Amino acid sequence: MALPKRKLQSIEEFITRFPSATEVMIDGTERPIQRPKEHQKQKNHYSGKKKCHTRKHLIMTDSDKRVLLLSKAREGKVHGHSAVR
Numbered sequence: 035m036a037l038p039k040r041k042l043q044s045i046e047e048f049i050t051r052f053p054s055a056t057e058v059m060i061d062g063t064e065r066p067i068q069r070p071k072e073h074q075k076q077k078n079h080y081s082g083k084k085k086c087h088t089r090k091h092l093i094m095t096d097s098d099k100r101v102l103l104l105s106k107a108r109e110g111k112v113h114g115h116s117a118v119r
Contacts, residue, residue, distance in 0.1 A: 040106060055096040064088040064110060081110035 042048050048055075069087045070076050079087040088110035094103035 040104065042103065052096070052102055055102060057097045058094050058102065059096075060092060060094050062090060062092050064090050065107075067110075078109040084110070086110075 042051070064081055064084050065088060066084070067079060067087050067089055070079055076087065079089070081088040081090075089107040090110060091107055092103075092105040093101055095101055
């Protein structure tokens with residue numbers, strides 16, 4: 035058992051870390067959170083897609099459904115590829 039990687043710098047690093055992963059799937063998920071009290075935090079965490087305040091993660095799994103990479107949680111307002119940074 036191993037914890038998923040949080041950050042990779044290159045494709046080469048991914049191949050070195052996960053040599054048996056020939057197919058991968060990348061997907062995102064939004065988890066609802068309690069509405070922040072501070073107005074600016076409310077704006078940053080509000081997801082127009084889910085119509086609530088959320089945190090986002092990107093997940094990379096292999097064909098055996100093992101989680102290889104789990105991004106840091108980002109504000110619900112962040113879109114798509116920006117969530118990886």
